[in-house]
Amino acid sequence: MSQRDNDIGISQSQIDDLRARALAAATNAYAPYSQFRVGAALLLSDGSMVAGCNVENASYRLTTCAEQSAISSAVTLYGPSIHIQAVVIVNLNNAASQPCGGCRQTIHEFSSPDTEVFFPAADGTLTRSTVADLLPHAFILEESGH
Numbered sequence: 001m002s003q004r005d006n007d008i009g010i011s012q013s014q015i016d017d018l019r020a021r022a023l024a025a026a027t028n029a030y031a032p033y034s035q036f037r038v039g040a041a042l043l044l045s046d047g048s049m050v051a052g053c054n055v056e057n058a059s060y061r062l063t064t065c066a067e068q069s070a071i072s073s074a075v076t077l078y079g080p081s082i083h084i085q086a087v088v089i090v091n092l093n094n095a096a097s098q099p100c101g102g103c104r105q106t107i108h109e110f111s112s113p114d115t116e117v118f119f120p121a122a123d124g125t126l127t128r129s130t131v132a133d134l135l136p137h138a139f140i141l142e143e144s145g146h
């Protein structure tokens, strides 16, 4: 059975659990340049949860976003067949923040169009969206055939 077959929908207690894990991960963020501490927690389709934080670099463009850290950890822990059912993103700066374009493509790689993505709105609540809404026309590598 693939992880995809085990999807049963996400509950409020799972959202709360993911949010708590994302907040805990964000406290470990390495963000000396932006001071913007981000955490992300994934719900995989087998029920596993994996979190990550942003890891910045003096060469700014080498920074790893929280979502990407979480996905790297999930693949490391569970292998290349993971399927993401939901993602919760938070920050410790009480700011609205949306997943960046690169993270949308990275999440897309291990998701379905209906994978749910929650991110902080200005009022502190979580905005609920989907991969399909956040990244229409995602890049997909097609074989050229020649």
Ligand code: THU
Residues within 6 Å of the ligand: 031, 034, 036, 038, 053, 054, 055, 056, 063, 064, 065, 066, 067, 098, 099, 100, 103
């Ligand atoms: N950041 C994330 O971790 N995820 C995003 O989706 C957007 C931005 C981080 C990168 C950098 O360390 C800080 O937020 C400011 O851009």
